[in-house]
Amino acid sequence: MKRFIFILLSVSLPILVVAQPSLKLPSILSNHAVMQANSNVKLWGWAACTIPVKIVCSWSPTDTITAMPCKDCSWKVTVKTPQAGGPYSMEFFSGNEKVIIRDLLMGNVWLCSGQSNMAFSYDWGDLDAGDILQSCKNNFIRFFQIQQGFNDYPSADCKGEWVVCDSTSMKNFSLIGYFFGSELYKYLKQPIGLIGSYWSGSCIQSWIPQYVFKDTVLQRLGDDILPMIWSPVALSVLYNAMINPIVNYKIAGNIWYQGESNTDHPQYYGSLFKALILSWRKSFHNEFPFYFIQIAPWSGYQGINGALLREQQATALSLPKTGMITIGDLVEDTTNIHPKLKRAVAERLSNLVLSEMYNADSLQAYQPHFSFMKIKKNKAILTIASIRKLTFRGQTIHCFQIAGQDKVYYSAEAEIQKDGTIVVSARQVKCPVAVRYCFTNAAMPNLFDINGLPLVPFRTDHW
Structure with missing residues (x-):
């Protein structure tokens, strides 16, 4: 009997070791x-x-x-x-x-995330990439593109591999991500690692971790989305598969381009977006900077939902270490939801990041924005925060609207004064109370600061 037990243990022990x-x-x-x-x-x-x-x-x-x-x-x-x-x-x-x-390599690691305009790659037909395939090879720029996937529960790992930037790997990576990283490399002369985690057509709810939706208000906002043909929309499924596997990886920051798929209910976006930023920082145990791109003008949104979504995006600037660029002037066709000037978008974004994070003081990276309004008789007088007095391109200033107590908006005329203020009026409005600028789905700005950056869209009302 003892001999039998010894033989059994001798056979079983290797099996236990192999099972480790x-x-x-x-x-x-x-x-x-x-x-x-x-x-x-x-x-x-x-x-x-x-x-x-x-x-x-x-x-x-x-x-x-x-x-x-x-x-x-x-x-x-x-x-x-x-x-x-x-x-x-x-x-x-x-x-x-x-x-x-x-x-x-040791350098700077950036996460590139969002939906289709972040996923937009060279083969989509960019208009300002030039002959970049001939010159993009760079051993000091590298990509890690996370394979698309979704999961009901947090995944421990994902599929992907680090590749050196060349004409083959660059063509398959986010074009905004590549040009952003390229600009950082030009200035810093340090290795740049770019992690791509994006899914065309995705909604913000799928990128937020599940625990966030224990809040009853956010749970209601999270559930209020219809199925889509482009992407899974269930709560947290993209976060689980495409963000959770990398939360241990130290990053310098994140760039985000998303929002088009949330324009059905734009009023919810600000709360969801801020929850995403805070939850990602918590998951990474890293208060990393979070920079984002306002969605571009597009004529296909309902009502003024595109403008309302952009306004909601801007509310995230109330969080520390956040930055935003607007790109209304970088659109060649407002009937195309995927503008094809990605290099210019990336350069604008990288200038802001370099200025704020890497002490590139020579870059004038800030866009002019609305400061306050005074009413004088039938005119609204706007003060703009800017480097110099704004100038306009074209024959006249356009995209201003003005309204009185009846809350009916009319197209308005605008004039830039010697002191830099902008006077806005319309013959239909005798006693104005509110002004809007580029506050429609497809409006393209034509007011610019001396640094070539456009005035950020705004409204003075909360109707």
């Missing part, structure tokens, strides 16, 4: 990755829970970092990265197993 999980890293921790330089970054993965994981980084080869996996076989540890540069490598050990990550 092998050493595995998430897809984003892989060859050619760009990691945030001079920062405390997390490394994580999975391994047998009874064997410590040991890590050796080539920038500090005499230091061995040890992490003990938890009962679920996951492990996580924090390491200090060096200054921008490379290439470096990392070696991971678990018992007899070994994984090596090679060709690592």
Whole structure:
């Protein structure tokens, strides 16, 4: 009997050992990755829970970092990265197993997220990309594009790989993301890592983590969306599959271009958008800067829903470390929801980021915006916050509207005064109370500051 037990144990023991999980890293921790330089970054993965994981980084080869996996076989540890540069490598050990990550660069990592205008790639037919395929190859710009997926529950990993920027990889990546990263590289001369997480036609509700919707008000807002043919719309499903797997990865910031799919109920967008920003920062354990692009003019929205959505987007500026650009002048055709001047959009966005985050003081990156209004008889006198007095392009200033107590808006005439104020009036309105500028779906601004940036759309009423 004893001999039988010994034989049984001898046969069973190897099976138990084989059943232990092998050493595995998430897809984003892989060859050619760009990691945030001079920062405390997390490394994580999975391994047998009874064997410590040991890590050796080539920038500090005499230091061995040890992490003990938890009962679920996951492990996580924090390491200090060096200054921008490379290439470096990392070696991971678990018992007899070994994984090596090679060709690592240290630099600046940015997440590029949103829907189709962020997903817009070279092959979509951009009009201002020029001959970029001939000159885009750059070992110091790298992409990690997350494969599209959705899940009812948070995923631990995603599919994707780091690739070096060249004419093949760039064509498949967000064009705004590429040009944004290219401008950062030109100024900083440091490696740039760009993570693409976007889905054409997606609504904001699917990008927000589930716990946010425990709030009864937000739950009501979250559920109020109709099915779409382009993208899954269930709460949190894109966050679960395309954001949660990378929340341990240290990023410098995020750029966001989304909102077109939420114009059916624009009044909800501000609350949802601010919830998304705050929840992502919480998930990443990182108060990273969040920059976004107002949706472009398009004639296909109902009523003035496009203008209302843009107004709701702007409410996110009340949160710290946020920035916004408006792009109403960068549209060649207001019947196309996908404007084809992505390079100009990316350059405007990168100028703002470089100015605010990287001390590029020479860049005049701020757009003029409405400050306050005074009424004098039948005229509204507007004060604009700007660098210099605004100028207009074309024969006349257009896209102003004015209304009286009856709340009926009429097209208005506008004149720029010597002191820079703008006087707005319409013969139908004897006692004005409110003014709007570019507050329609497809209005394109023609008032500009000395830095070439357009006046941000606004309204003075809350009707």
